[in-house]
Amino acid sequence: MVMNRVKTGIEGLDELIQGGIPEGSCVLISGGAGTGKTIFSMQFIYNGAAMYNEPGVYVSIETNLKNIIWNMENFNWDIRDLQEKNLMKIYRLNIGYAKTREEVQQRVDEELNTISQLVKDMNAKRLVIDSVTAFGIWFESPALVRSLLFEFADRLKNLGCTTLLTTETRGGRREFSAFGVEEFVSDGVIALYFTPPHRSIFVKKMRGTNHSKIPHPFEITDRGIVVNPHDRVLWESIK
Numbered sequence: 001m002v003m004n005r006v007k008t009g010i011e012g013l014d015e016l017i018q019g020g021i022p023e024g025s026c027v028l029i030s031g032g033a034g035t036g037k038t039i040f041s042m043q044f045i046y047n048g049a050a051m052y053n054e055p056g057v058y059v060s061i062e063t064n065l066k067n068i069i070w071n072m073e074n075f076n077w078d079i080r081d082l083q084e085k086n087l088m089k090i091y092r093l094n095i096g097y098a099k100t101r102e103e104v105q106q107r108v109d110e111e112l113n114t115i116s117q118l119v120k121d122m123n124a125k126r127l128v129i130d131s132v133t134a135f136g137i138w139f140e141s142p143a144l145v146r147s148l149l150f151e152f153a154d155r156l157k158n159l160g161c162t163t164l165l166t167t168e169t170r171g172g173r174r175e176f177s178a179f180g181v182e183e184f185v186s187d188g189v190i191a192l193y194f195t196p197p198h199r200s201i202f203v204k205k206m207r208g209t210n211h212s213k214i215p216h217p218f219e220i221t222d223r224g225i226v227v228n229p230h231d232r233v234l235w236e237s238i239k
């Protein structure tokens, strides 16, 4: 059986993963603050809609949706047109206030139902949750956060989309998640690093495909993220 690939359309990236993300995967985009996780995941949705005619849903925990739109328009991405054509939808995840396990469960169920409905209505092929780190505010116990994330990722996988989850790390080169569970519930992990002034990207894991095993330099330009697949970054230079 030939595996279908979902092209990120990010310059220089798809060739590091044999043409694209295996269809239906759930891939973690990890990195410290300001490493480019939001731009990466926006670009995945935008390119899907603009280049491949694949509808996508971008779920953000950003309280101010204007920031997202401002960010996208900054790259001259005409998202208004794509939204009108139902090729793209931005949804704000309302995690709100919840205290008990039951309340949290109910909030998560409600949000998952809304996301599922959006995916069905648009026939979405791509989905982004930016970020899952915010889930941590509900529980002090890491064990509870883990079980919640585990279930969340599992239910997202059932939607049939190719999904990106972003997670914020403290930035170390050996750290790939905030709660230590995201990397295990994902089919793939792409790490972003920023050691000023240099940015690098590393495919740590990608189930079902061969992939580059070294960090590569990338830049954030006025066209978004551009990876240089022919160059390598030494691990020692990544802080």
Ligand SMILES: Nc1ncnc2c1ncn2[C@@H]1O[C@H](COP(=O)(O)OP(=O)(O)OP(=O)(O)O)[C@@H](O)[C@H]1O
Residues within 6 Å of the ligand: 031, 032, 033, 034, 035, 036, 037, 038, 039, 040, 074, 075, 168, 220, 221, 222
């Ligand atoms: N037009 C641009 N040209 C060059 N670099 C830019 C541009 N816009 C944003 N950046 C860079 O991208 C960074 C922000 O990237 P992004 O928001 O994707 O990071 P993030 O990993 O999502 O951060 P956070 O953890 O805060 O959510 C900025 O700090 C800036 O360095």
Ligand SMILES: [Mg+2]
Residues within 6 Å of the ligand: 037, 038, 039, 130
């Ligand atoms: Mg972000």
